[in-house]
Structures are given as structure tokens and as C-alpha cells.
Amino acid sequence: MFAIFLLCLVGFTVAQQPKPCTTPPQWEANVFDSNDQSRFRVRGRLSYDANNHRERLVEEVEVGSEDNFYDVIALFDLQMEFVYDFKARNCTRRPLTRPWRDFGIRPDARSFGEAYVGTSAVPGLGLLVTLWGGNHTTPSNDTVRTFGTWTYHACLPVSVISHSSQYGRSQTSFFDIVAGISDPNVFIPRPECLTEKEYAMRHVLFGAQGKKMKK
Ligand SMILES: *[C@@H]1O[C@H](CO)[C@@H](O)[C@H](O)[C@H]1NC(C)=O
């Protein structure tokens, strides 16, 4: 009898600890990104591909009082980044040293339960979200504390706040998410960013299976 009771109790405790949901690996969203330490604010359209670790962000960057416009393609598996500057109309290619930012919930994150953004009192005025937080150490030995909200249904990111000993506090908010990648060529750099030879080979180098480029 006692054993059954204990079993029920264990079952209850296990059920109480929710498992992180799985964020879709490919989507596009409007994002607001800000960092207090480097005083930058970014507003842009993000294409996110967690399957191939790449992102494209067409962005307006505000650093202090200066406004700039960039088109950034970050290919994390190739450790390469292409930054097209709309004002200067030129492209910079640089090695990518920062780690891939995954906007899914970390498997070791701790649940802070569920809540409504807005209200649950009136139908249609609330968004049910799930809250997660945690601490982790990056490969560069940076200690990062994160807290984020994801939609309860579909597990889409709503907002992620992180506090790192290296980079300070940053916050990313997501709006108007659309599933999938609308343009399969979105991760192919502009001609300004590539040599003629590379541009001719762009689909092989940067297409859907574009992982053939030498580092
Ligand atoms: C792009 O143009 C800006 C402004 O003219 C200049 O400062 C920068 O060095 C240029 N970058 C490249 C990669 O040519």
C-alpha cells in the first residue's frame, strides 16, 4: 500500500517537472535585439536555420546615436560571416568567432511554469507562454544566465534575455514569426560579397547543402 502511494508520489513529482518543448528549426521573424553594454539596438528581419546553423538578418543597427543598415549572413558551420553595408554599398567578409545562438529552449533549462501574456480573462486577449531559465558556460568560458518565454503551442520564441559576464545583458524579442524559409537562396551572399568564381558556384557553396566550402 505504502509502495503504491510512493509510486504515485514519484509519478506526480516527475509529471510536475515539465520537459522543454521543441522550437521549430526553420523560421523567419521580425526581431528587436539590444545590448546594454555595447549600447546597440537592432531591428530587423531574421531568417533562422538551426538545421544548418545559419542566420540572415537584414537590420537597422543603432549604436549610441548612429544609425546603420546591414545585411548580415552568418554561416556558423563554415565559421564565416558576410556583412553588406547598405550605406557604403560594400561587403565585408570576416571569420565568425561567436557561437551559434540557438533560440530553442536549452535541454537543461529549468521550468518557471506557464503564464498568459496579456490576460486569460477575455478570450483572444492572451497568449499562453511557457517560461524557462538557466545557467550555462560557453566554450569560451563565459558564464551566461538566460531567461526566456516561448509560446505554449508550437514552442515559438517570444523573448530571450541573457546576462553574460563577457557581454552584459541583452534581450531579443520576436514578432510575426512565419514557419519555414521563404526563399531558399536567402543564405547565399550577394555578388558584392563573393569573387566571380565563388558567385558562379554559389549554389554548390552556399545552397541548401552548402557545407562544402573550405574553412
Ligand atoms: C566600405 O566602405 C566604408 C566607407 O566608405 C569603408 O570605411 C570600409 O573600409 C569599406 N569596406 C570594405 C570592405 O571595402
Ligand SMILES: *[C@@H]1O[C@H](CO)[C@@H](O)[C@H](O)[C@H]1NC(C)=O
Ligand atoms: C543561476 O545562477 C545564479 C547565480 O549563481 C542563481 O542565483 C540562479 O538561481 C541560477 N538560476 C538557475 C535557473 O539555475
Ligand SMILES: *[C@@H]1O[C@H](CO)[C@@H](O)[C@H](O)[C@H]1NC(C)=O
Ligand atoms: C573559467 O572561468 C573560471 C572562473 O570564472 C576559472 O576558474 C576557470 O579556470 C576558467 N576555465 C578556463 C578553461 O579558462
